[in-house]
Amino acid sequence: MIELRDIHKTYRLGEVDLPVLMGVSLNVLRGEFVALMGASGSGKSTLMNIVGCLDRPTSGEYWLDGMEISRLNATEQARLRNRFIGFVFQTFNLLPRTTALENVMMPLLYTKENLSEGQKKQRAARLLEKVGLGDRFDHLPSQLSGGQQQRVAIARSLINHPQVLLADEPTGNLDSRTNEELLQMFQKLNNTEDITIILVTHDPGVAQHAKRIINIKDGLIEKRSDMLESQKPV
């Protein structure tokens, strides 16, 4: 599903080259639940951006669903993100002064599919019900708790039926009980819908929920702990 081959990423800061990724190779199969772990500055966010088609590697190949996509331009990347990838952010990134339902519908504005307004609403409503917010359609983000906001964000990330869900520190701003609920939701999505999930975190407790943990240190993959034994039942 996702195959990275010798990915390098170097940022230029003025005259100085700052290498962040130094030859990362990674394979993620369809339906996997992977946790990317690493200290801040380890390059995990950069790797995440490359996987999420938000950034391009300096060198190396990136195969997503059988396509080499490391050299796409901004527009092609955008289309790919829209079709294949769902994002969940640490800071939720919901549109303020916009209802939960409309927030979930927002990515549909940029799809090439021709859906009627009714169909869009229906799809968004189903997803909100799935994340347990069936009674909060018309609430604004400011009227929702942190956990509820993140669940709206998850519903939004699923609206285009993505094959890959990228979660960047999704639990960073939430308390532990809410965390547990969210992580169970991820596990459920992974198990029942066969969605590939890549979770970025620095918290080993959170990473424990994944099927596989990848540690990144100083721009390189440190250790591959295949198929963690600690798979908890949902």
Next chain:
Amino acid sequence: MNWRGILRTALNALRRNVMRTMLTTLGIVIGVAAVITMMEIGNGATIAIQRTMASMGANTLVVVPGAASTGGINFGMGSIMTLTPQDADAIIKEVPAIRSVAPIVRARTQLVFANRNYVPTYLYGTTPAFLEVRDWTNLDSGEAFTDHDVLNVNKVCMVGQTIVRQLFGGESPIGKEIRIRNVAFKVIGVLSPKGANMMGMDQDDILLAPWTTIKYRVVASSLSAANQSSTNAANGNEVTSLNQVYPNLQQSLYPAASATEQADTPQPIRFTNVDQILTAAQSAGQIPAAIQEMTSLLRERHHLLTGDENDFSIRDMTEITKAMSSTTELITKLLLCVAMISLIVGGIGIMNIMLVSVTERTREIGLRMAVGAEPADILRQFLTEAIVLCLLGGTMGIVLGRCASYVVTSVLHWPTAASVGAIVVSVVVSAVVGVVFGFYPAWKASRLDPIDALRYE
């Protein structure tokens, strides 16, 4: 991304900060309102100027008879007697480009009142339509003579201000009688002052009477007299000053024609002629059409064959017309400059706010890009916002502008004229301003890097 979606997104974004949207729009509102008000005041001014010019005679066309020539001698324009009052009637009936028509019979003779006498510059026999042609229907006092007076050959007249001064010493002449060649004319109206014309001729130095009265009772010169004079000029050299000694005595200085002579030179039977026909075109723009139509009508009426020269000529006021068109053109250009400036200022306001808005919503842009918005989508979104702002401002500006020009009309009593053109132009221009000044911020937004945008604080 369909248009409804784009529009809804733009409206939502604008609704999020109503106050700012309003203030931004205000630039365009004022700009467009200024354009509309200016253009309407300008239109009003143009119409007022046209009216003034028309009263100066800009739309006036004068039909004069052509030149007579006998024995190789040309007697100059107006010496042939081909224009008839019927020509005047036909013109008003058959030439739609002509607003009004007045035939004119000229005389130059002495006026006598009590112990004073005076010779006016203009002594015209005409119809009441003369006042319409010259835009002179506002009388100072009394009333104009009527078509009925013309038909009845009534001895009534209207006098200009100069005559009031010269003959009556400033007293009201209404009801008094002026003698013209011993014919007593009752003064029934006094014309309002008009001053000198462009050539420096005093236009108030005028007496108007029914043309029939002037023709039959005062001038009393007929076709035969005219022909006589031309014959005389061709072969005679007698001095003809004696006939003015006894004004009432139409003394013939030439030997009466013998029966043989009369038989040899039969006089063609013709209708009464007039000296000129004064016409006024509907508007300055219709002058060429009026000239063309009148020419073909008169040629037909005078039975001229295709190769023949016109036996009349039509004069227009080219100089005044030119002055008029250059004045209105100047006003239009001036207002266009004002309009452009205010709209550009409004547009810069829009650009400024859109740039602020793009910076402020960097995270939103990043999010939209992350979920799959293409750069073109972002560009379209912000461009739409700017255009919506401008069109909104344009619409409010139109309403405000109309109100403003209404207030100007009712309070300042300046003439204004509603202009559909101004409304269309300002809608188009405000949309164009939206595109032009919205493009840079929108382009800037679309070029953002989604990663940086998402992290932007």
